[in-house]
Amino acid sequence: MRRRSLLFAAVPAGLVTLAGCNDDTSGSGKAGASPSASASSVPPPKIVDGPLPAITAGTKFGEKPTVAKGSGDPSKNLAVRTVIAGSGRTVAENDFIQANYLGQIWATGKVFDNSYDRKTPLVMQLAQGSLIDGWRYGLAGRKTGSRVEMAVPPALGYGTSGNPQGGIKGTDTLVFVVDLIDSFNSKSSSKGKVVVQSDATVPKVGTNTDGKAPSIKIPKADPPKKLVSAYVLEGDGPEVKANQAILCQFQGLVWDSGKTFEATYGSGRLSQISLEQMQQVVKGLAEGVTGKKVGSRVLVVVPPDLAYGDNPPSGGPVKKGSTLVFSVDILAAM
Known part of the structure; x- marks a missing residue:
């Protein structure tokens, strides 16, 4: 694990905003001593x-x-x-x-x-x-x-x-x-280079950079059985490491219904996601973002065995065996 700043906490606990997880976008954390x-x-x-x-x-x-x-x-x-x-x-x-x-x-x-x-x-x-x-x-x-x-x-x-x-x-x-x-801020988007999306078997994600949620068009077909991670906009920053956290805009949809179950766009907030913590929640999202460049928009399609499987959060659109679709704008890594 990299050394944290002495005075400023890099990543507080519970930073994942997915259904069934705690949300904390305050940036507050557990440094060796708290702010004054x-x-x-x-x-x-x-x-x-x-x-x-x-x-x-x-x-x-x-x-x-x-x-x-x-x-x-x-x-x-x-x-x-x-x-x-x-x-x-x-x-x-x-x-x-x-x-x-x-x-x-x-x-x-x-x-x-x-x-x-x-x-x-x-x-x-x-x-x-x-x-x-x-x-x-x-x-x-x-x-x-x-x-x-x-x-x-x-x-x-x-x-x-x-x-x-x-x-x-x-x-x-x-x-x-x-x-x-x-x-x-909450109106930020990734500004990377547009990457051609030629695979008709996976969702197509919009390339707008105006801070608004990009469109996500899910094909009328069976979802892939393996994890998909692909650039929509390719940034030029460093590659995200598995022990880091990211500051991001994101939205998550269910493949079968097309319903959004979580999103930061339009919410007035950004999300900080600890990839190590995400490994325990939606493993495929953590794996799909790892290795991608900061400044990118990434499409991640997560099969059930790397998502919630047979234990989805209650009361939402995510069901047993749901395949999840994410669009993630990686604004910064820490």
């Missing part, structure tokens, strides 16, 4: 320009930065500056962000966490209770492609309890450099 108590309802903090330590090396977007130790006393307010201005989409609260970051302690310059060395960007919802409030307030309104530096006072970090696992005291101001790579 400032996630309760308090007025937005005052944001100031500084002081902020100098970035002395790794000054380009995407490079691991080296940051000087803080000089003098930090501000009691949240200090934020855009070091490199991006030109991408403006990040809003409740969006999911994909970012690389480095965090260190103001007074000592000690680095307590960074994603650059893990070579796996953080994917997290910019929402109350999901991550420390310094990030929530400091990154909202910034554009993707930007590098942002922040000095986060204790009240907007880990409060008076600090974070012992990270060596953070309750009086420590935290300094972050954040490279905002991308952002996603």
